[in-house]
Amino acid sequence: MLNSSNLHERPENIQQAQGDSPHRDSTGVHVVPFRGWRFTEDHRVTSKPSSFTPWAQHGTPSQLADTFTAWQQTGAVVQDRDSSFYVYEQTGPQGVQRGVLAAVHVQSDLCPHEQVIPEKVNAIAELMEGAGMNLDPVLLGFSGDGSTTGCIRYSLTREPAMEILSADGQLHRLWPITDGHWIEAITEELRTRPAHIADGHHRHAAALQLQRSNEGRAWDYFPALLVDIETSPMQLSPIHRVLPSADPCQALDTARTQFKVQSLSGGVDDWIASLNQQATIGPAFVLVTSHGAYIATDPHLDYLKQVQRDSPASLRNMHLAVLHDALIDDLWKIPDHPETINYEHTAQSAVQRVLENSGVAVLTTPPTREELESAALAGVCLPRKSTSFGPKPHPGLTFRTIEGN
Known part of the structure; x- marks a missing residue:
């Protein structure tokens, strides 16, 4: 299993492969709450993962914007009144995954392990910028001290705000977290913890690209599911x-x-x-x-x-x-x-x-965890699409738009 001592290593050639800025906050992951858009009760029960993000594979920026605008106008999605972290759990035949959805600063201490395809990064950046919103959350793994896990365990004792059974049999549940105590505890824990990018290298690289090419703070953050791999280990699958x-x-x-x-x-x-x-x-x-x-x-x-x-x-x-x-x-x-x-x-x-x-x-x-650690410590990026960490977060539980956050 990747651990925090391994993740502190941040080789220069990996940074360059991802296009990082030299002004990175190297002490850990900086997170903030965000006001997510969520499907309403009448629309979520029949929705499937593929119907949430049809633009991810085939859409254009204008199609993405038009689709989301139509959802807003018809009341299919509503925005949470308060900025929140979101405890997320999925269970089922594909495995168990628990973590916290948050907006992560692009200059946080994030360790990629794979190279990216420049054409794909450009296409994703163009899509996000044209539509004014992020796509699916990036999956990040970190080794925590128990604060995030404590918040998750507390949330699991309550009724979820959202629950979806997807087509693959996975049950997805979501709990908005607005309590200042938990927000502060999670923020402080992650501030000292680097994380590795388990899934979403291209989305992360696109977010970095947008931040560099736009003035102001609009693209400083991107949504990510942060999983404490000490208490919720990720599965490794081949590609x-x-x-x-x-x-x-x-x-x-x-x-x-x-x-x-x-x-x-x-x-x-x-x-x-x-x-x-x-x-x-x-x-x-x-x-x-x-x-x-x-x-x-x-x-x-x-x-x-x-x-x-x-x-x-x-x-x-x-x-x-x-x-x-x-x-x-x-x-x-x-x-x-x-x-x-x-x-x-x-x-x-x-x-x-x-x-x-x-x-x-x-x-x-797939590569073994030991091989991944060895490559990371040596400062080497693996071939593109080397492995798949999972299970992946559901793409349609909550959306983050740039305006209003």
């Missing part, structure tokens, strides 16, 4: 690669020159079981084409030494680094671009994309 332009036959033939490649039988669950077993021994990846699935293992050691000679030592044994250094970059020579490397959070969705559109899917395992 699989889909290479739509890769020629399946050529990719397999090239992989065989430096890896042991064997065909797999059965279905996706069987392939993942084989992958997890082989990954305990060494680097392993399942390569899926429209004609079948194959597992690549046992890379030639001399080849790995050569291809990784310029790679940071802390990454050389990480399976995902081997995937990018050896297969994607060297053998397949696929450029690191959104059009040539796509990302899927489930093996089933990655496989389905290949079956429908050809190409190659690469099913992976």
